[in-house]
Amino acid sequence: MERRKLHAQGPEFSRIIAGAWRWNLSEASVHHLIGTSLEQGITTFDHADIYGDHGNEAIFGNVLRGSSSLRGKMEIVTKCGIKFPSAHRPSSWVKHYDTSREHIVWSAENSLKTLSTDRIDLLLIHRPDPLLNPEEVAEAFTSLKRSGKVLYFGVSNFTPTQFEMLQSYLSFPLVTNQIEVSLTHHAPLFDGSLDILMKHRVAPMAWSPLGGGKLMESQSSVFAKASQYKATETQMALAWLLKHPSGMFPVIGTTKSERIVESAQAIHINLDKQDWFEMLKIVQGKEMP
Amino acid sequence: MERRKLHAQGPEFSRIIAGAWRWNLSEASVHHLIGTSLEQGITTFDHADIYGDHGNEAIFGNVLRGSSSLRGKMEIVTKCGIKFPSAHRPSSWVKHYDTSREHIVWSAENSLKTLSTDRIDLLLIHRPDPLLNPEEVAEAFTSLKRSGKVLYFGVSNFTPTQFEMLQSYLSFPLVTNQIEVSLTHHAPLFDGSLDILMKHRVAPMAWSPLGGGKLMESQSSVFAKASQYKATETQMALAWLLKHPSGMFPVIGTTKSERIVESAQAIHINLDKQDWFEMLKIVQGKEMP
Amino acid sequence: MERRKLHAQGPEFSRIIAGAWRWNLSEASVHHLIGTSLEQGITTFDHADIYGDHGNEAIFGNVLRGSSSLRGKMEIVTKCGIKFPSAHRPSSWVKHYDTSREHIVWSAENSLKTLSTDRIDLLLIHRPDPLLNPEEVAEAFTSLKRSGKVLYFGVSNFTPTQFEMLQSYLSFPLVTNQIEVSLTHHAPLFDGSLDILMKHRVAPMAWSPLGGGKLMESQSSVFAKASQYKATETQMALAWLLKHPSGMFPVIGTTKSERIVESAQAIHINLDKQDWFEMLKIVQGKEMP
Numbered sequence: 104m105e106r107r108k109l110h111a112q113g114p115e116f117s118r119i120i121a122g123a124w125r126w127n128l129s130e131a132s133v134h135h136l137i138g139t140s141l142e143q144g145i146t147t148f149d150h151a152d153i154y155g156d157h158g159n160e161a162i163f164g165n166v167l168r169g170s171s172s173l174r175g176k177m178e179i180v181t182k183c184g185i186k187f188p189s190a191h192r193p194s195s196w197v198k199h200y201d202t203s204r205e206h207i208v209w210s211a212e213n214s215l216k217t218l219s220t221d222r223i224d225l226l227l228i229h230r231p232d233p234l235l236n237p238e239e240v241a242e243a244f245t246s247l248k249r250s251g252k253v254l255y256f257g258v259s260n261f262t263p264t265q266f267e268m269l270q271s272y273l274s275f276p277l278v279t280n281q282i283e284v285s286l287t288h289h290a291p292l293f294d295g296s297l298d299i300l301m302k303h304r305v306a307p308m309a310w311s312p313l314g315g316g317k318l319m320e321s322q323s324s325v326f327a328k329a330s331q332y333k334a335t336e337t338q339m340a341l342a343w344l345l346k347h348p349s350g351m352f353p354v355i356g357t358t359k360s361e362r363i364v365e366s367a368q369a370i371h372i373n374l375d376k377q378d379w380f381e382m383l384k385i386v387q388g389k390e391m392p
Numbered sequence: 393m394e395r396r397k398l399h400a401q402g403p404e405f406s407r408i409i410a411g412a413w414r415w416n417l418s419e420a421s422v423h424h425l426i427g428t429s430l431e432q433g434i435t436t437f438d439h440a441d442i443y444g445d446h447g448n449e450a451i452f453g454n455v456l457r458g459s460s461s462l463r464g465k466m467e468i469v470t471k472c473g474i475k476f477p478s479a480h481r482p483s484s485w486v487k488h489y490d491t492s493r494e495h496i497v498w499s500a501e502n503s504l505k506t507l508s509t510d511r512i513d514l515l516l517i518h519r520p521d522p523l524l525n526p527e528e529v530a531e532a533f534t535s536l537k538r539s540g541k542v543l544y545f546g547v548s549n550f551t552p553t554q555f556e557m558l559q560s561y562l563s564f565p566l567v568t569n570q571i572e573v574s575l576t577h578h579a580p581l582f583d584g585s586l587d588i589l590m591k592h593r594v595a596p597m598a599w600s601p602l603g604g605g606k607l608m609e610s611q612s613s614v615f616a617k618a619s620q621y622k623a624t625e626t627q628m629a630l631a632w633l634l635k636h637p638s639g640m641f642p643v644i645g646t647t648k649s650e651r652i653v654e655s656a657q658a659i660h661i662n663l664d665k666q667d668w669f670e671m672l673k674i675v676q677g678k679e680m681p
Numbered sequence: 682m683e684r685r686k687l688h689a690q691g692p693e694f695s696r697i698i699a700g701a702w703r704w705n706l707s708e709a710s711v712h713h714l715i716g717t718s719l720e721q722g723i724t725t726f727d728h729a730d731i732y733g734d735h736g737n738e739a740i741f742g743n744v745l746r747g748s749s750s751l752r753g754k755m756e757i758v759t760k761c762g763i764k765f766p767s768a769h770r771p772s773s774w775v776k777h778y779d780t781s782r783e784h785i786v787w788s789a790e791n792s793l794k795t796l797s798t799d800r801i802d803l804l805l806i807h808r809p810d811p812l813l814n815p816e817e818v819a820e821a822f823t824s825l826k827r828s829g830k831v832l833y834f835g836v837s838n839f840t841p842t843q844f845e846m847l848q849s850y851l852s853f854p855l856v857t858n859q860i861e862v863s864l865t866h867h868a869p870l871f872d873g874s875l876d877i878l879m880k881h882r883v884a885p886m887a888w889s890p891l892g893g894g895k896l897m898e899s900q901s902s903v904f905a906k907a908s909q910y911k912a913t914e915t916q917m918a919l920a921w922l923l924k925h926p927s928g929m930f931p932v933i934g935t936t937k938s939e940r941i942v943e944s945a946q947a948i949h950i951n952l953d954k955q956d957w958f959e960m961l962k963i964v965q966g967k968e969m970p
Binding site: 195196197198199200201230231233234235236237260262263264265267268271 | 552581582584587588590591635636637665666668669670672673679680681
Binding site for chain 3: 263293376377379384
């Protein structure tokens with residue numbers, strides 16, 4: 104598995120990242136998924152405080168606690184800033200965002216506990232908060248960085264102006280923006296989202312890299328060349344993202360070991376430029392101008 | 393009343409600003425509105441050369457001439473750059489913009505005369521002019537600054553790229569962009585308009601902060617919590633803007649003394665974060681993603 | 682004919698540029714069009730590798746080879762990066778872009794041969810390539826610059842973020858962005874496309890400056906003042922662009938000598954500001970806000 108830095112002053116991650124979004128499973132199942140991922144060279148795991156209604160970090164953490172050698176073999180990403188009504192968060196009565204200094208620090212420290220670890224490799228602001236006070240975020244990040252509790256910081260779902268605004272308040276670089284991008288959701292290739300990251304020499308993380316499987320159902324001709332590459336449709340969809348010069352890190356969301364193995368192999372596919380544009384033409388319904 | 397600088401190198405204004413847009417009233421009435429504003433700590437008054445078909449500055453100026461102590465207690469904002477057909481401007485036969493060096497200087501000097509003052513605290517380009525020549529604007533601003541006729545400069549209704557383009561030609565900072573923002577017109581919270589100002593450490597002025605009263609008529613549920621805050625709907629709408637981390641200065645447009653008093657009290661309301669998001673959810677018709 | 686630099690460190694071009702897009706004509710005809718252009722002071726010629734299905738550069742080059750004094754009297758712009766299925770490019774089976782280092786260098790060298798010249802004054806990336814690797818483009822440009830084969834570099838049809846992204850990888854300035862702009866296609870005056878170039882002190886080149894002639898057919902009232910200026914509709918359309926403070930260089934696309942003469946004279950028309958806004962009002966269908 105290829106490994107690469109998100110930014111010159113950022114962490115080195117496996118190019119394919121395992122997302123724990125849907126890993127509200129038994130500890131045995133999660134242990135098995137972690138093992139399969141590591142065997143494939145997928146060493147980076149993507150969490151959020153809220154995944155599995157605030158439960159997935161704890162399941163993952165219990166696995167780490169029971170198997171002390173695991174933590175040293177992996178990098179952990181988690182997120183903070185979204186609050187929604189839940190039995191586990193009774194104080195929230197409307198979905199909202201909280202990027203106050205207090206909440207970021209509390210959330211990171213809470214993630215450390217639930218994940219049974221002494222450090223988070225990368226902490227992301229989960230969504231652009233219209234009430235985001237950049238000075239408070241900078242204070243929270245700086246405090247967490249100094250204490251060694253969080254090593255690197257980034258954002259998720261930020262627009263270009265939101266990214267540059269927050270960056271302007273920080274004395275160290277945001278090392279990623281985790282955004283939705285796939286053959287189904289290809290707007291970021293044209294709307295500036297990827298340009299701005301390339302301008303800042305920051306690699307994107309790509310969530311929902313298979314587009315929720317919608318393509319497989321409705322536009323399977325996009326994968327017509329799969330057999331020539333001896334690849335599956337999933338591998339073709341990932342290879343299409345991996346070809347982009349921004350150096351995207353796809354975050355796969357599967358709960359099946361065999362799909363992790365399948366996805367990891369996408370790293371070896373180098374799509375021909377014309378095949379890449381043919382796939383884009385099919386999903387856009389028109390050729391390039 | 394809270395006072396705050398628009399920019400570290402900018403003027404200090406009252407957080408709520410009195411707009412003279414509709415003050416085409418008798419001198420006695422305007423004198424009364426000024427008095428009420430000052431009593432409430434509202435010391436900043438927002439004009440434009442064209443308000444009241446080029447008449448409001450003169451009415452205000454007549455009040456200042458008749459009451460010599462007033463000028464020292466206030467800050468005056470005015471604008472230039474719009475020309476439209478009017479009996480008072482017979483040379484215009486189509487609505488257009490003029491941001492030539494000559495017109496900016498002439499308009500500022502004309503405002504000084506009509507306002508009966510020796511200085512304008514803040515001069516804004518009223519609208520983004522597609523024929524704006526940034527070198528000419530820079531020359532006009534520099535000349536007016538050196539002569540002490542205008543102390544600070546800004547823009548109004550500019551997009552982020554227009555703001556950064558003009559700023560790049562100036563040796564001193566634009567200290568504001570006066571834009572439309574309200575519960576009715578909430579796009580600026582998401583489209584980069586406020587981000588870019590926060591990036592430049594510049595506070596916005598917010599025109600039509602009540603959204604023209606449309607909300608009060610059609611979506612009054614947005615103010616459901618007003619009684620809990622012991623607040624009126626107007627105060628809730630202003631408090632919603634004041635909560636934004638960009639540090640907006642709402643420009644109220646009323647012609648009634650009692651509404652000035654009412655608006656000024658909004659400064660004391662600190663909306664709970666969840667109430668703020670609930671109001672946003674109602675005006676957007678959906679919760680945050 | 683006015684001459685002007687595209688950028689302080691860029692080439693000096695004639696303000697009106699002759700486009701060779703449709704010059705798939707006999708060598709005699711092209712020779713005549715070149716002669717007429719030069720007589721009018723139009724010394725800059727705009728090509729692309731693909732114009733005339735990859736044939737127009739060669740026709741132009743044959744004229745230069747047969748008339749050795751011509752090259753020294755002109756500046757040549759050409760473009761690279763688009764590939765499409767053609768009998769002349771049998772390896773392309775889908776329209777796509779190629780901005781790899783190898784292709785840019787190969788294409789520039791191929792243009793030198795077909796144009797029968799030892800230097801290209803300005804080379805443009807024809808379209809924003811979603812697979813554009815800015816480091817490769819920077820290597821290709823640097824190599825071509827060092828060898829003296831290409832003197833200056835720019836882009837075409839780039840968005841503001843694409844322009845700033847690529848610029849950030851170069852040690853010398855992009856000297857233009859050639860974009861579509863006309864009375865018919867006036868969005869660039871408002872969407873940031875021209876602002877960003879003015880911010881970078883870069884002059885745009887304007888392709889299809891007459892909007893494909895659509896206006897002349899459907900909205901001829903936009904040219905109501907033509908007779909007052911003793912101008913033709915074509916001249917009015919060009920004068921409208923020339924008035925813009927970005928300092929646009931219109932690229933005219935005609936194949937008729939008399940139209941070259943007609944267009945060149947547009948340089949002497951200075952539209953009144955109100956006439957300019959009246960024309961904008963007509964094509965927008967509304968006056969400015």
